[in-house]
Amino acid sequence: MSATLTLDALTKTFDGAAHPAVDAVSFTVAAGECLAILGPSGSGKSTVLRSIAGLDVPSSGRILVDGTEVAGLAPERRGMAMVFQRPLLFPHLSVLDNVAFAGTVAGQPRREARADAAQFLDLVQLGGFGSRAVTALSGGQEQRVALARALAARPRVLLLDEPFSALDPALRTDMHELLAQIRAQLNPTVVMVTHDRDEAAVVADTVALLTAGRLLQHDSVPRLYSRPASLAVSRLMGGRNEVEGTVSEGVHYSALGAIAAPEGEQWPDGVGVLVVRQEALRLGEPLPGEAGVRGVVAASALRGPRAHVVVDVNGAALECETAAISAPEVGTEVTVSIPLAGCAVLAA
Numbered sequence: 001m002s003a004t005l006t007l008d009a010l011t012k013t014f015d016g017a018a019h020p021a022v023d024a025v026s027f028t029v030a031a032g033e034c035l036a037i038l039g040p041s042g043s044g045k046s047t048v049l050r051s052i053a054g055l056d057v058p059s060s061g062r063i064l065v066d067g068t069e070v071a072g073l074a075p076e077r078r079g080m081a082m083v084f085q086r087p088l089l090f091p092h093l094s095v096l097d098n099v100a101f102a103g104t105v106a107g108q109p110r111r112e113a114r115a116d117a118a119q120f121l122d123l124v125q126l127g128g129f130g131s132r133a134v135t136a137l138s139g140g141q142e143q144r145v146a147l148a149r150a151l152a153a154r155p156r157v158l159l160l161d162e163p164f165s166a167l168d169p170a171l172r173t174d175m176h177e178l179l180a181q182i183r184a185q186l187n188p189t190v191v192m193v194t195h196d197r198d199e200a201a202v203v204a205d206t207v208a209l210l211t212a213g214r215l216l217q218h219d220s221v222p223r224l225y226s227r228p229a230s231l232a233v234s235r236l237m238g239g240r241n242e243v244e245g246t247v248s249e250g251v252h253y254s255a256l257g258a259i260a261a262p263e264g265e266q267w268p269d270g271v272g273v274l275v276v277r278q279e280a281l282r283l284g285e286p287l288p289g290e291a292g293v294r295g296v297v298a299a300s301a302l303r304g305p306r307a308h309v310v311v312d313v314n315g316a317a318l319e320c321e322t323a324a325i326s327a328p329e330v331g332t333e334v335t336v337s338i339p340l341a342g343c344a345v346l347a348a
């Protein structure tokens with residue numbers, strides 16, 4: 001029930017717009033993989049998704065499902081189903097008939113469609129809710145019904161447009177778990193739009209990071225964090241540490257001293273900005289594979305159980321995330337341990 005989805009230089013310029021909303025975006029989502037399209041507001045995420053679904057017509061570029069172009073195919077003939085931020089259920093139909101809708105429209109006998117729908121309601125943990133009016137559901141339950149309705153169409157590609165962003169954090173976590181179960185049982189290819197990088201990291205195998213309609217990087221979640229392709233990617237992923245310096249023969253020289261490139265990485269000679277995640281830094285003496293630098297705590301801000309500690313190292317500010325309970329006081333001299341495997345050097 002899954003297919004490979006490929007976008008080849010997908011471009012969409014809305015009538016009268018000076019710039020494309022989506023500009024030559026290319027990526028491939030393997031069958032059964034979950035891709036998150038991540039980016040700030042207005043970056044073109046929904047336009048990419050709507051183009052895949054057939055709800056927006058691309059200006060140029062190709063969309064292929066298992067190698068076959070879908071241009072010209074009506075949305076309902078693409079083997080896809082979409083779930084939106086709002087559930088958009090039919091208020092005059094029961095929960096069961098909402099889920100059975102796709103089947104009955106496709107000509108499935110009513111009893112069969114309903115039996116099918118009951119199974120999908122079980123899958124989203126709403127077995128027993130079938131006879132309810134959809135107006136008698138909570139927001140989280142409504143979104144589960146919307147998911148069941150989409151799955152009942154047996155899509156080869158499931159498209160999710162910020163489906164959980166209207167839910168409170170606890171419900172959102174439940175929905176992430178439900179999506180993982182659905183993936184384990186039905187294995188659809190999933191493309192999900194989100195502006196929340198934590199959500200992308202939890203649900204997706206790979207992330208396509210967009211800004212101003214352009215694809216900045218398509219990569220696995222760990223690589224987006226540890227091997228950003230540019231400073232823009234590092235910043236969009238919430239990276240806080242940027243230390244200017246110069247690379248010579250694979251070693252970055254800066255206020256931090258000499259930091260050697262991790263094995264297998266090539267850092268080009270010349271000016272370069274060293275980036276390393278705040279969560280990767282540790283206060284304490286270095287272990288093998290880490291570089292230790294001495295500095296003085298310049299600031300410390302509590303964020304619930306965590307603390308963001310800024311350490312001044314020879315004029316360079318290094319932000320470290322640490323447990324609040326062990327956060328040192330401002331003015332304390334500390335050693336920051338930098339994992340070499342977590343360092344990248346990027347063009348300024």
Ligand SMILES: Nc1ncnc2c1ncn2[C@@H]1O[C@H](COP(=O)(O)OP(=O)(O)OP(=O)(O)O)[C@@H](O)[C@H]1O
Nearest residue numbers: 014015021039040041042043044045046047048195
């Ligand atoms: N129907 C439309 N007509 C004209 N311009 C549009 C249309 N839909 C979207 N746009 C524009 O295209 C750009 C991308 O919009 P899109 O909704 O794809 O971004 P997004 O990343 O999904 O944003 P958000 O996170 O705010 O939903 C924006 O500048 C938007 O104003």
